[in-house]
Amino acid sequence: MKKSNPLHQALFRILRPLARLLLRNGIPFGEFSELVKRAYVEAALEDFTDGRRKPTDSRAAVMTGLTRKEVKRQREILAGEDTGSRDVLHTNRASRVVSGWVHDAVFQAKDREPAMLSFDGPGSFSELVKRYSGDMPPRAVLDELLRVGVVSVDSESGRLLLQQRAYVPAGDSEEMLQIFGEDVSDLIATIDHNLVSDESGQPPLFQRTLTYNNIPPDVMERWRRHAAAQSQALLEQLDKWLGPHDRDISGHESGSESGDPVRTGVSIFFFEEPARKGGRRGE
Numbered sequence: 001m002k003k004s005n006p007l008h009q010a011l012f013r014i015l016r017p018l019a020r021l022l023l024r025n026g027i028p029f030g031e032f033s034e035l036v037k038r039a040y041v042e043a044a045l046e047d048f049t050d051g052r053r054k055p056t057d058s059r060a061a062v063m064t065g066l067t068r069k070e071v072k073r074q075r076e077i078l079a080g081e082d083t084g085s086r087d088v089l090h091t092n093r094a095s096r097v098v099s100g101w102v103h104d105a106v107f108q109a110k111d112r113e114p115a116m117l118s119f120d121g122p123g124s125f126s127e128l129v130k131r132y133s134g135d136m137p138p139r140a141v142l143d144e145l146l147r148v149g150v151v152s153v154d155s156e157s158g159r160l161l162l163q164q165r166a167y168v169p170a171g172d173s174e175e176m177l178q179i180f181g182e183d184v185s186d187l188i189a190t191i192d193h194n195l196v197s198d199e200s201g202q203p204p205l206f207q208r209t210l211t212y213n214n215i216p217p218d219v220m221e222r223w224r225r226h227a228a229a230q231s232q233a234l235l236e237q238l239d240k241w242l243g244p245h246d247r248d249i250s251g252h253e254s255g256s257e258s259g260d261p262v263r264t265g266v267s268i269f270f271f272e273e274p275a276r277k278g279g280r281r282g283e
Contacts (some may be wrong), residue, residue, distance in 0.1 A: 013186075021180075040064040041074040093133040094144055094167045094175075096248070100132035101162050103243045116159040125160050132248070165236055183267055207264075213275040220272065231268045239267055 044060035057075065061068045082232055101107050101114045107128050109115040117125040119138070126138040135142055142160070145151040150164045168179075190205045197204040215223070243249060247261065 025177075037064075037066060037070065038074045038078060040066065041071050042078055044071075045075065070208075093136055094141060094150075096132040097129055097141055098145070098150060098162070098165065098167045099239075099243060099246075100128055100249065102165050102239070103246075103249045104128075104131070114162040114165075116154060116157065116161050118159050165239065166232075183269070186265075186267060224270070227270055231270070235268060237267070 008198075019109075023132075034080055041060060041064060045054055045065045048055055048063065057071045060071045060075075064071065066074075085277050101117075105112075106123055107117060117123070117128065119125050119142070121127075125142060129136060129138040129141050142151065145167065146153075148167065150162070150167050152161050152163050154161055168176075181254070188209055193202070194204045194207055242265075
């Protein structure tokens with residue numbers, strides 16, 4: 001790969017693991033290319049207004065390099081999609097159940113920790129699911145939480161114990177792919193915000209990375225365990241602070257406080273790969 005400008009190099013690093021994920025899930029280049037066109041058109045039409053009106057198809061064509069016919073086609077596809085869901089805070093239903101178990105006093109013990117719950121009855125797991133997961137059958141939610149090890153069954157009482165304060169699906173499941181889309185989108189949006197923060201006059205958002213490239217292999221297992229434990233502890237501390245302010249948990253309706261709701265959070269991810277000497281392949 002020829003040396004190119006810094007943005008091209010950054011894009012290649014982003015696209016390389018993305019291409020691996022797409023190929024593993026059977027997404028050919030043509031399908032990916034179609035989605036890229038759609039994203040370009042939506043960004044041109046939604047994110048580059050002049051404060052008075054949205055760009056026309058002609059201006060979007062100039063910005064994106066696509067023909068006006070292609071811009072019109074992609075705009076019509078976007079108009080026909082259920083895009084309203086993007087304006088709603090997405091939280092996986094199983095995650096909402098776990099969050100309610102952690103924060104809602106109805107489902108807490110006297111020490112304000114998540115209580116052991118019976119499956120049915122007052123203050124039960126079934127009530128928890130009804131409150132935080134809508135019409136999902138409690139048994140289906142429980143089976144999923146048992147499957148991933150978030151919940152266990154006490155051998156003596158038969159009541160349910162919360163083993164982990166977060167639900168993370170495994171593999172290339174629909175839920176995991178949705179989390180993938182949200183996490184990567186959030187990271188890129190934060191980086192984009194920080195790149196233009198001086199021009200926009202807005203303060204930069206927190207963005208930090210700890211990286212070393214000459215760690216001996218025999219340290220890695222201990223490092224994985226230590227990083228996971230410390231990261232989980234930090235996220236639980238942040239969750240204790242922010243969770244009670246969520247309107248779904250606090251019981252306040254959206255209109256009871258001034259302003260529109262804000263989606264916010266902190267992401268932590270672990271990475272490791274072989275350190276390559278003399279540059280990456282293709283450079």
